[in-house]
Amino acid sequence: MTSTAATPVIDVEGLNVRYGDFHAVRDLSFQVGRGEFYALLGTNGAGKTSTLETIEGHRAATSGTVRVFGHDPRDRRAVRPRTGIMLQESGFSPDLTVRESVRLIGSLSGRTDRAERLLDVVGLTKKAGTRVSQLSGGEKRRLDFATAVYGTPELVFLDEPTTGLDIQSRDDLWDAVDRLREDGSTIILTTHYLEEAQQRADRIGLMHRGVFHREGTVSELTRTLPATVRFTLAASAPEPPLPGVPQGDGSLLVETTSLQKDLHVLLDWAREHAVELGDLQAGPTRLDDVFRSIGTE
Ligand SMILES: Nc1ncnc2c1ncn2[C@@H]1O[C@H](COP(=O)(O)OP(=O)(O)OP(=O)(O)O)[C@@H](O)[C@H]1O
Numbered sequence: 001m002t003s004t005a006a007t008p009v010i011d012v013e014g015l016n017v018r019y020g021d022f023h024a025v026r027d028l029s030f031q032v033g034r035g036e037f038y039a040l041l042g043t044n045g046a047g048k049t050s051t052l053e054t055i056e057g058h059r060a061a062t063s064g065t066v067r068v069f070g071h072d073p074r075d076r077r078a079v080r081p082r083t084g085i086m087l088q089e090s091g092f093s094p095d096l097t098v099r100e101s102v103r104l105i106g107s108l109s110g111r112t113d114r115a116e117r118l119l120d121v122v123g124l125t126k127k128a129g130t131r132v133s134q135l136s137g138g139e140k141r142r143l144d145f146a147t148a149v150y151g152t153p154e155l156v157f158l159d160e161p162t163t164g165l166d167i168q169s170r171d172d173l174w175d176a177v178d179r180l181r182e183d184g185s186t187i188i189l190t191t192h193y194l195e196e197a198q199q200r201a202d203r204i205g206l207m208h209r210g211v212f213h214r215e216g217t218v219s220e221l222t223r224t225l226p227a228t229v230r231f232t233l234a235a236s237a238p239e240p241p242l243p244g245v246p247q248g249d250g251s252l253l254v255e256t257t258s259l260q261k262d263l264h265v266l267l268d269w270a271r272e273h274a275v276e277l278g279d280l281q282a283g284p285t286r287l288d289d290v291f292r293s294i295g296t297e
Pocket of ligand 1: 022024050
């Protein structure tokens with residue numbers, strides 16, 4: 001889904017956040033529609049946390065308007081029952097058990113759910129009676145997720161949700177997010193694992209120094225940067241049809257904005273001349289490349 005619904009779940013207009021003289025978020029505007037998966041990404045210090053804290057109702061905007069479900073996010077009674085938040089650092093009481101933590105934090109949300117269901121979702125059933133102080137870092141993260149999605153909130157904030165999780169736990173978490181989406185939840189993700197956002201987000205806001213460097217779907221973000229084709233040629237091979245830049249490892253690197261067309265040209269040429277393209281690799285533009293381009297533009 002790429003379009004925002006008529007009434008956005010999140011509506012940010014001309015948001016500014018200042019810390020004294022420092023202007024951390026500058027005239028930021030964006031909307032997130034019902035059921036969308038939106039990733040807010042950016043360089044260190046870009047203003048993501050300042051923006052999210054304002055949307056979550058934890059921080060007042062210096063100027064501009066922020067609406068969540070059409071309400072001021074600091075109107076906790078209107079917004080909190082519809083929202084689940086997985087922060088980077090949890091505030092669990094170390095003496096409570098896993099089950100007690102889910103029940104306590106879940107009950108504060110005003111929603112209903114079953115702690116056993118959530119513990120099963122995050123693979124903590126066997127740890128239900130364990131005290132939080134005895135959980136590993138990854139287990140605490142899974143508990144964070146369980147409490148954030150208690151009662152299937154309409155809007156879920158996931159702040160670096162997979163940090164510290166092993167591959168199986170990551171896959172399980174993303175499966176659970178898929179199920180939330182099937183139930184219609186809107187997801188806001190921040191992460192430094194760009195491939196997670198690239199694979200899953202409907203739209204991405206890429207922040208740098210308080211503004212959007214780019215905003216749009218993954219293909220809108222990557223479209224303007226070239227993809228790459230890399231290969232080696234025998235010394236006796238004729239001149240290839242695409243200009244390649246020799247690399248230190250002896251390969252040739254071709255940058256292209258029409259990957260499929262240029263690959264055809266190259267493969268047709270290789271067949272025609274019976275040339276072998278050694279170690280052939282073709283890579284689409286990735287979000288990492290867009291990030292790297294921030295420093296060069
Ligand atoms: N309470 C504060 N007082 C003064 N400056 C602050 C405060 N909080 C954040 N800043 C500054 O505002 C800028 C944006 O910070 P913010 O935490 O929103 O960025 P971020 O995009 O979340 O960064 P990161 O990816 O490094 O976590 C940074 O330069 C930061 O130093």
